[in-house]
Amino acid sequence: MALLEAKGMVGGYGGMDILNGVDLAVDAHEVVVIIGANGAGKSTAMKALFGLVALRAGQVSLGGKDITNAAPNDLVALGMGFVPQERNVFRTMTVRENLEMGAFLKPAAQTRVMEQVFGLFPVLKEKADQPAGELSGGQRQMVAVGRALMTEPKLLMLDEPTAGLSPLMMEQIFERIVAINKEGIGILLVEQNARQALAVAHRGYVLATGRNRFTGTAEALLGNPEIGQSFLGG
Amino acid sequence: MEALADFVNLYFLPGVAVGCIYALGAVGISLIFAILRFAHFAHGDVMTFGAYVAYSLVASLGWSVYLALPIAIIAAAFLGVAVDRLAYKPFRKSPGIIVVIASFGVMLVVRSLIQLIWGVDVLNYETGIRKPIELFGGFRIAQKHIIIILVSVIIAAGLHWFLSRSRMGKAMRAMSDDADLARISGIDTERVVRWTWLIGGGLAAAAGVFAGINSKLHPSVGWDLLLPLFAAAILGGIGKPYGAIVGGLAIGIAQEVATYPWIADMPLVPPAYKNAVAFFVMVCMLIWRPTGLFRGRVL
Numbered sequence: 349m350a351l352l353e354a355k356g357m358v359g360g361y362g363g364m365d366i367l368n369g370v371d372l373a374v375d376a377h378e379v380v381v382i383i384g385a386n387g388a389g390k391s392t393a394m395k396a397l398f399g400l401v402a403l404r405a406g407q408v409s410l411g412g413k414d415i416t417n418a419a420p421n422d423l424v425a426l427g428m429g430f431v432p433q434e435r436n437v438f439r440t441m442t443v444r445e446n447l448e449m450g451a452f453l454k455p456a457a458q459t460r461v462m463e464q465v466f467g468l469f470p471v472l473k474e475k476a477d478q479p480a481g482e483l484s485g486g487q488r489q490m491v492a493v494g495r496a497l498m499t500e501p502k503l504l505m506l507d508e509p510t511a512g513l514s515p516l517m518m519e520q521i522f523e524r525i526v527a528i529n530k531e532g533i534g535i536l537l538v539e540q541n542a543r544q545a546l547a548v549a550h551r552g553y554v555l556a557t558g559r560n561r562f563t564g565t566a567e568a569l570l571g572n573p574e575i576g577q578s579f580l581g582g
Numbered sequence: 583m584e585a586l587a588d589f590v591n592l593y594f595l596p597g598v599a600v601g602c603i604y605a606l607g608a609v610g611i612s613l614i615f616a617i618l619r620f621a622h623f624a625h626g627d628v629m630t631f632g633a634y635v636a637y638s639l640v641a642s643l644g645w646s647v648y649l650a651l652p653i654a655i656i657a658a659a660f661l662g663v664a665v666d667r668l669a670y671k672p673f674r675k676s677p678g679i680i681v682v683i684a685s686f687g688v689m690l691v692v693r694s695l696i697q698l699i700w701g702v703d704v705l706n707y708e709t710g711i712r713k714p715i716e717l718f719g720g721f722r723i724a725q726k727h728i729i730i731i732l733v734s735v736i737i738a739a740g741l742h743w744f745l746s747r748s749r750m751g752k753a754m755r756a757m758s759d760d761a762d763l764a765r766i767s768g769i770d771t772e773r774v775v776r777w778t779w780l781i782g783g784g785l786a787a788a789a790g791v792f793a794g795i796n797s798k799l800h801p802s803v804g805w806d807l808l809l810p811l812f813a814a815a816i817l818g819g820i821g822k823p824y825g826a827i828v829g830g831l832a833i834g835i836a837q838e839v840a841t842y843p844w845i846a847d848m849p850l851v852p853p854a855y856k857n858a859v860a861f862f863v864m865v866c867m868l869i870w871r872p873t874g875l876f877r878g879r880v881l
Contacts, residue, residue, distance in 0.1 A: 398766070400766075419765075420765045420766050420768075421765055421766075421768050421769065421770060421771070424766070424767065424768030425768060430766050432762075432763070432766065435760055435762070435763060436763065437763075438755075438756050438759040438760060438763060438764075439759060439760075440755065440759050441752070441755060441756060441759060445752055445755075445756075448749070448752060449752065449753065449756045449764070449767050449769065450767050450768075452749070452753060452767060452768050452769045452770075453768040455749065495767060496767075499768055
């Protein structure tokens with residue numbers, strides 16, 4: 349059984365359905381990417397998994413436990429980490445304090461896990477006492493990922509982690525994501541930079557108008573000419 | 583030299599003491615706004631409640647009011663948590679204005695209960711006059727002012743430690759920064775809310791007791807201070823506890839110093855119109871710098 353499994357997700361904001369039946373699954377050892385055009389429901393699907401968008405129908409389970417419409421802070425306790433696309437750091441707090449807030453549920457492990465995060469993102473150690481709002485976009489993204497790692501999640505979900513970053517920084521972030529996955533953490537990504545994301549992913553889902561359009565291994569999706577034309581920019 | 587001593591003894595030091603009272607009250611208003619995003623209009627009546635709890639201990643057990651202070655702080659802290667549970671929590675997801683109206687209701691209920699329990703007469707913690715303490719070169723300070731200022735400094739230092747060092751204090755800052763992200767990080771936001779009321783209520787009780795010590799105790803002692811408290815919170819930048827401390831001191835000192843006969847022999851502002859100074863500052867800030875000195879939020 350998959351670590352995270354979602355079946356037939358239907359829901360959206362204020363009565364308007366954006367998801368019209370989406371299935372997703374992520375295994376513990378996998379990097380899975382969700383791609384699709386703007387408005388296809390990628391981010392909404394991820395938020396629904398994390399209890400931030402109410403589902404009218406469908407089911408989500410984590411490790412076999414039903415978590416449909418559970419509250420975000422309970423999901424963190426169950427081993428899910430989420431990095432939103434925007435507003436993903438506490439801007440007025442230092443980098444170290446941001447990481448401490450990530451460890452709110454697991455204060456005992458704080459020092460040890462923070463060292464691991466500093467190992468993964470050495471630049472954060474240098475900037476530990478700077479307010480996160482003063483960092484560059486790429487460094488802020490590292491803080492956000494680091495914050496989510498502080499609870500030692502089994503599954504890390506990232507909503508467009510490379511949006512607005514330079515190609516060099518994008519490469520670094522993808523490389524770190526692979527490194528995190530090697531530690532045995534399942535990764536679910538929503539990505540606009542689909543080709544680069546599929547290059548590091550095991551499997552991918554292509555969504556269109558709130559439904560699954562294609563599902564397959566990263567190689568199969570990259571090799572599919574129809575997907576190449578519509579979703580990977582030719 | 584004598585004129586300077588008079589200015590310091592009769593205007594500036596009393597202003598600092600009043601400023602401390604405002605600061606203690608305004609910090610609670612600012613913290614509550616930072617966490618729950620609404621203006622808590624019942625804050626003055628939480629102050630009054632604390633002041634009357636202390637009075638009961640003074641009157642029935644013969645305690646010193648300073649000994650009664652910690653008990654009053656604890657009582658008002660729990661009043662804050664209870665009021666939140668009963669009157670504000672049901673509206674957590676409603677538009678802010680609904681909670682503001684609820685706080686008007688709480689204000690009336692708390693004040694009526696105070697009048698029912700303790701009556702409507704003007705009371706004093708102690709009768710008689712204490713001689714001020716002579717310092718050097720003609721400077722004098724009233725004993726009550728020394729204690730008000732010292733205890734306020736200790737409370738402010740404790741608050742600073744709490745917000746900058748403790749886990750719950752940092753979680754409070756995190757929630758004030760971005761409540762959604764705090765929830766996503768796994769922070770139990772309802773626990774943060776409870777702590778906010780404990781601290782806001784406790785500080786309000788200290789402000790209320792000090793207001794009673796500084797002048798007299800009556801059922802609208804806190805309500806009468808609500809205007810300068812909001813002026814202080816807005817001056818400091820609403821949602822910024824350190825700003826509220828600075829704003830409280832500034833308003834308190836400005837109110838007292840404004841009654842000094844700066845021009846001719848008359849007070850510049852007649853003492854009965856002291857509150858107008860706070861109102862003036864508040865209106866100016868709202869027009870020209872609504873985020874306050876410390877870049878808070880807009881009310």
